[in-house]
Amino acid sequence: MAVRLSEELAEFVEGGLSMLVGTRDAAMRPKVDRAVGTFVGADRQTITIYLNKELGAQAVANLEDNGTLAVTVSRPYDHRSLQLKGQMLSMREGTEEDRAKQERWLTGFVEHLYIVGLPRSVVRQLKVYPSVAVTMRIDDLFEQSPGPGAGRRFEAGSTA
Amino acid sequence: MTILKLPPRCYQGVTPALIATCAADGTPNVTYLSQVFSLDDRHVALSCQFFNKTKQNVLENPYASVQLYDPVSFEAYLLELRFERAETTGPLFESMKLRIEAIASHTGMTGVFKLISSDVYEVLSCTKLDAYLELSSIEIGSKAEPLAGPRSELRGLQLLSQRLCRVGRLDELLGTLLQTLEEAFGFEHSMVLLADETGQRLYTVGSRGYGEQGIGAEVKLGEGLIGTVAAQGKLLRVSGIEDELRYGRAIRAAVNQSAGRRELRPEIALAGLPDAQSHMALPLVSGERLLGVLAVESRKRLGFDDWDEAFLEIVANQVAVSLDNVLLREQGEDDQTGSQPPAAKPVKPSDQRTLRFRFFRNDDCVFAGDDYLIRNVPGRILWKILRAYHDSGRTEFSNRELRLDPWLGLPAVRDNLESRLVLLRKRLEQKCPELSLVSTARGHFRLEARCQLQLEESDGS
Numbered sequence: 333m334a335v336r337l338s339e340e341l342a343e344f345v346e347g348g349l350s351m352l353v354g355t356r357d358a359a360m361r362p363k364v365d366r367a368v369g370t371f372v373g374a375d376r377q378t379i380t381i382y383l384n385k386e387l388g389a390q391a392v393a394n395l396e397d398n399g400t401l402a403v404t405v406s407r408p409y410d411h412r413s414l415q416l417k418g419q420m421l422s423m424r425e426g427t428e429e430d431r432a433k434q435e436r437w438l439t440g441f442v443e444h445l446y447i448v449g450l451p452r453s454v455v456r457q458l459k460v461y462p463s464v465a466v467t468m469r470i471d472d473l474f475e476q477s478p479g480p481g482a483g484r485r486f487e488a489g490s491t492a
Numbered sequence: 493m494t495i496l497k498l499p500p501r502c503y504q505g506v507t508p509a510l511i512a513t514c515a516a517d518g519t520p521n522v523t524y525l526s527q528v529f530s531l532d533d534r535h536v537a538l539s540c541q542f543f544n545k546t547k548q549n550v551l552e553n554p555y556a557s558v559q560l561y562d563p564v565s566f567e568a569y570l571l572e573l574r575f576e577r578a579e580t581t582g583p584l585f586e587s588m589k590l591r592i593e594a595i596a597s598h599t600g601m602t603g604v605f606k607l608i609s610s611d612v613y614e615v616l617s618c619t620k621l622d623a624y625l626e627l628s629s630i631e632i633g634s635k636a637e638p639l640a641g642p643r644s645e646l647r648g649l650q651l652l653s654q655r656l657c658r659v660g661r662l663d664e665l666l667g668t669l670l671q672t673l674e675e676a677f678g679f680e681h682s683m684v685l686l687a688d689e690t691g692q693r694l695y696t697v698g699s700r701g702y703g704e705q706g707i708g709a710e711v712k713l714g715e716g717l718i719g720t721v722a723a724q725g726k727l728l729r730v731s732g733i734e735d736e737l738r739y740g741r742a743i744r745a746a747v748n749q750s751a752g753r754r755e756l757r758p759e760i761a762l763a764g765l766p767d768a769q770s771h772m773a774l775p776l777v778s779g780e781r782l783l784g785v786l787a788v789e790s791r792k793r794l795g796f797d798d799w800d801e802a803f804l805e806i807v808a809n810q811v812a813v814s815l816d817n818v819l820l821r822e823q824g825e826d827d828q829t830g831s832q833p834p835a836a837k838p839v840k841p842s843d844q845r846t847l848r849f850r851f852f853r854n855d856d857c858v859f860a861g862d863d864y865l866i867r868n869v870p871g872r873i874l875w876k877i878l879r880a881y882h883d884s885g886r887t888e889f890s891n892r893e894l895r896l897d898p899w900l901g902l903p904a905v906r907d908n909l910e911s912r913l914v915l916l917r918k919r920l921e922q923k924c925p926e927l928s929l930v931s932t933a934r935g936h937f938r939l940e941a942r943c944q945l946q947l948e949e950s951d952g953s
Contacts, residue, residue, distance in 0.1 A: 352512075354513070362521075366510070459626045
């Protein structure tokens with residue numbers, strides 16, 4: 333059953349943050365990737381993430397095999413983090429329209445990393461396109477901020 | 493198969509690494525890693541601080557996928573790993589623990605933020621992710637390489653060792669050391685702390701690059717980066733300090749909010765640069781004894797590397813030997829009866845202004861006017877001198893009489909008296925220029941007061 337993000341969490345997820353993606357192959361071998369852009373679906377029960385097409389080849393193959401993925405969204409300056417787990421609904425090539433969204437995400441990401449001391453000129457180099465857009469259904473939501481509470485499942489109050 | 497060798501700075505934890513694992517039921521998990529250690533060409537170690545989903549997963553299914561970053565060029569590397577074993581004792585565990593405990597203690601998180609195990613993984617493959625960045629940023633990386641090579645540092649060591657051999661007194665030794673660290677090695681922010689007679693505290697006796705900040709500042713054994721180095725007797729280097737402290741604080745905030753809230757100690761302010769990014773502290777050890785700690789800081793994210801660690805350890809060893817010699821020599825010479833103080837010359841206060849000094853018996857604390865001046869042993873020394881001057885007009889004093897005064901509580905051997913006098917002189921220079929302690933002969937000094945004194949004693953502050 334899908335979980336709905338609260339408006340506050342949807343805004344957090346779309347805030348130009350650091351995004352980590354985990355997938356796995358048929359032999360249960362995991363693969364880590366960085367997502368390069370995201371947006372939350374209108375019903376807040378799905379999100380779409382972008383993968384760098386060249387680097388994401390293994391993740392794409394994994395998703396074609398079993399569709400299972402985990403996405404962690406994290407704010408660099410205080411490490412507030414959220415992990416979303418779910419199932420892929422669809423996957424397609426990124427378009428120019430997607431690219432514009434990704435560029436907006438990158439602008440925010442550059443500023444977030446600038447706050448923690450990474451030069452804008454360096455982070456700006458992150459390659460976001462050509463991309464693959466992966467839309468997932470959110471099945472589970474976990475607190476992932478570091479500490480003893482990490483991994484705790486969000487209570488009903490955080491979802492709607 | 494040979495594994496691609498990564499630049500050592502990738503393992504300094506400046507830019508957090510990413511890890512994905514997979515549970516037995518096929519659900520992936522993805523999160524950050526606080527620390528990746530390079531063990532050898534085929535193995536890395538990851539710190540396990542909480543029994544989290546990552547750890548649970550690799551116990552069920554040993555494979556892990558990790559992305560590591562070069563913190564200078566931001567280039568990315570992909571490592572495929574297989575979990576081998578968890579170590580809970582031994583040198584690897586101890587060295588990872590030291591680093592984590594220092595950060596834990598620094599953020600007041602001792603006991604909450606701790607190392608459970610060092611998890612050793614076999615590296616199955618390592619690939620550079622060329623498509624990660626738009627352009628090759630090799631130029632960015634190479635610009636940050638240090639210009640100085642081994643030869644210039646060897647010359648620096650030569651200079652330092654020449655100079656240290658010639659110093660006769662503690663204050664000369666401290667001045668020479670910190671000046672040479674800057675001139676020969678470019679360390680602009682450095683300080684020396686010495687262990688006090690209880691062995692439970694360190695006090696800052698010399699610093700450079702901090703203005704007037706920090707002289708006399710105390711650090712408890714085991715607290716903060718410097719206190720941890722003192723307690724463990726091992727060098728510690730931390731880069732990207734802000735990021736790790738931020739990580740520690742994030743955990744602290746989580747603990748404060750959690751149902752099982754517990755008492756957390758207040759965070760200790762780091763004596764030094766408010767915006768230090770790299771920090772290295774080295775124990776000064778002679779035989780089995782900890783004499784103190786040498787600490788250097790930098791505003792650069794990767795201010796210190798393996799090479800700095802190697803030659804600074806040589807520096808620290810040389811300093812420890814010199815320090816031990818100077819302290820022993822001064823004490824030995826003071827105890828000989830040969831040297832006599834010169835005939836006392838009456839020193840008249842040059843102005844008639846009256847300065848009020850207060851002594852608080854409960855914590856041996858001296859205030860000049862309304863300003864805190866000094867406490868503990870140097871506080872008692874100052875009070876003894878001021879009392880003698882005020883009550884009987886005495887201005888000449890000897891180290892020997894201080895050593896014999898039971899009220900001061902100096903131990904019979906290795907009393908650190910000279911270092912307390914160095915500290916006392918510096919504090920007077922900075923906070924109370926109306927008073928000075930002037931050396932008149934070896935082991936003898938004179939109090940010069942350029943104002944009238946009014947003394948008050950009370951039990952509490």
